[in-house]
Amino acid sequence: MKRLLVWMLMLLCATGLGGCQSKTTLSPAAPVTLTMWHVYGEQADSPMNRLIAQFNETVGKEKGIIIDVTVVTNSVELSPQLLDAHANKPGAPAMPDLFSSFPGIIKQMGVEHVLDWQDCFSEEELSHFVKEFTAEGMVEDHLAVFPVSKSSYALFMNGSQFDRFSAETGVSCSDLADWDGFFDAAARYYEWSGGKSFCALDYLLHNMELDAMAQGGSLYAADGWYDLENPFLREAWMQFARPFVQGHISLSDPYASTQLTTGEALTGIGSTAGILYFNDIVTYPDNTSEPTNLRVLPLPKTTGKTGIMPVTGVGLSAYRTTDQKAEAASVFLHWFTENQRNLEFVVETGYMPVNNGAFDAINSYPFPNESYRELYESIKTMRETYTPFVQTADNNFYRRANALYEELRQMQPSLHQRAQQGESIDLLAEETWDLFCSVQ
């Protein structure tokens, strides 16, 4: 009888205490769901969502992790949405467990609210990533924003139209290597096309800023906005403002890909990641259409100066909640940033890899089409000959920049009209400078 009792007790103990022996907090039988907001593929096919589906079907199912993408947005709209969610504002959705972010957002949110990825990755593991990229994600002493991809700027063009323009005017791609050649080509295209914009710029301020930096000087003031007293800044602004008021170049609405798709502009300067959003067909107002034949060139540089390669892009942050979610986030990020996977992801989305191994392998990657090959050729050229520059991630900066862009978009038709009516180009450009200085 005693023996039976002992067996019974052992059985009960084994049944009751079985769970205590497990080291992981994850369980395939009761998967943990991580909600995610990201910026990879808004209103378009999303390679990120495909990878996440692959993760959910494989590693996620095996370990008990489900990544549920609830918002796909763009980097401009991301910050206010995250801050509203974090502040639990009425009507704001719940804060996601994983989200694309800039270090500036984390600073506003409070670094204590997000995971420190240094707790999830060993020093040896972190050494496999591009050091500058991981350094950019540091907020205080936390690796709060893990780089999963980085983008730069490139010049995209409607190849079909450019070939005709080039054949008739002699303007070639090599003329677009520096800003002088670029603005000259813009003026000639304006004439050739009967008043169309040569280029739509996604980030006018950043392009102007790179030009000013190439000429020298510190650009930023203490409040995160520009030092408006900097003479190089004004000179660079005026260089962009003159073709702008004449309609040779324009601001994107909201991205250059739209203007190329509608035939409103021949080229566009924007994020390398924008390649995902370019339409393969250009449709003109008379409903005629032709293949876009998208071509990609390096970002023009300041004439006679070393080019500056902007490095930008959001990283991935994890909202600090439970240990189980932290472990799940770590598993996902390890999986997502593996060499080959990182390479496949960035190549599909037009980003630069963040993993040294993936960077090395990119040269031999079988690109899906010629546009992508040209894009990575341009990135390679810029990496090899340009000076890298990490752009500001200050949320306040982007708020003022967006306000400025909105004003400029509204002003441009009248400025263009006034320029056509013979008003002084310099005076019109001065008006834009005044607007720039007035932005709060």
Add this chain to the structure above:
Amino acid sequence: MRVFSNLQYSRRSLRRKLFGSMLLLTAILMCFLASGLFLSGRFSSTKKETAQTLALQMEVFERDMASYWEKTAVLGIHLSQEMTRLLEGYLTEQNILFEQLTDSAVHIAGVQEAVIGPLCQSLRQSDCSGAFVLFDATVNSRIEHAGQSRSGLYVQKSGNGIADDDLFLYRGLVDTGRRYGVTPHWKWRLEFQSDLFPNYGELFSRASLPLESSYRITDLFTLPGTSEQAVLMTVPLIGQDGAVYGLCGFEVSQRYFKLFHGQPTNLPHMVCLLTAGDNGTLHAEEGLSCGISNGYYFAPKGNLTATDLGGGLTLFSGEDSSYIGVSREVFLSYRDPAITAAVLIPKEDYDRALIKSGMQTVLLVLLLIFVTIVCCFYFSRRFISPILKSLANIKSENRNGELFYIAEIDDLFAFLAEQDREHERTLALLTQEKQDAQSEKERLQDAFDRALEKYESTQAEISRLAYDRKQEVDPADYRQFLHGIETLTPTEHRIFAYYLSGKSVKEILSVAAIKESTLRYHNKNIYSKLGVNSLKQLLRYAALMRQDDQGNGF
């Protein structure tokens, strides 16, 4: 039987016997309990509960679908009436015919300008991901494929979430869209391509009044240029004269459907399908699917083959995964064929629930057995211990004074005490009697000893006297006497024995049944043969002879 018999009659302790009886009783009770649970269907509770839950979810999903599509149809009909009114208003205002829209960029822009506001408003009022209006006209009939190009507007909600008000222009004039804050979609095109519009020819050919019976739901299709899948609810634009101007309606994208129709449930991986089904096959990827509120689900892929599991459940087997669920045909518009609504859970979840339920039952049974054994052990021990103690007391004969507070045992001890007292009294009597008997025995022994002593002295006297007599008897006569006995006839010998036994003549006459004369005759012969003269001499020789025989015997 023999074993049972052996067990039945084997010598077991009282405690084991009680333990066994209690165990048997418990086992019988548990059997009855199990039978009751089985008969009341408690053992199949997982399957039953799953079927009930899924049936309830199906009810909710079906009502949700019916309500949703009905509301969308009402909005679609209103949209059609409004678009038709605005179009005819513009045509009247411009004094042109509808056919004159074709090849007129100005009038097409004018019409789009007129309808875009109400179209966006309808979209925002609806629970749909997009709204469109398509006119049977094109801006340029001279280009290649102009026959498939149709002017119109197609506005979509942003993918950021249900509450997001941002709109994208998927089809239509960019400038018109911009003026209403509608940003061109990444995959924007100026006009619709009718060859990519699902069921386009059929929708046009069957367009007729009343609108209430003319709305349709298209097949699931991929929005050109994107990976997004959607269905359209279409309503024809029919003028006052019956002319069909085009189509309008709403888009329900898979992404939006998933977001908007996530079902409230406690089934963590539930999937709801609204898709085509035939002959026991569910075409999972040909329709819309959604999961649970604020949750993720694994959308079924390919075709799912249905197998009835009984109890209201169906197994849906696919190439990659299998599901358990319920399905039902639903009618969402008048003329469209029935669509199958299905509510499914992954088979792994169902199997896990079954295993969990089984494990719980096994654990419960084990626990019951454990508790039963412990209880039987404890109670049998508790019940038997006073009995064993009392038995031990009985054995130890120390049963005085202690009370067990068990009526039967205390009564038994009272009875035994009374018996003891009775026995003690009997014993005392017997002891007394024994002592008396012992005294009597001793007295008798003394008397016997004295009698024996007297007897022995008498015998010695007799021997001495016999010896003296013998010395007085003539040995020759005595020898003749002894010899003469052997010559006696049987009758004479018998009469001689009568004399020796002390019988009188009268007694001998009576015993031997002879006459006195006969006796005298025999006496004469006997005297003669024995050489005696009288009966007295005869008896003296006989006594001597007996004395000799006894002396030889001593």
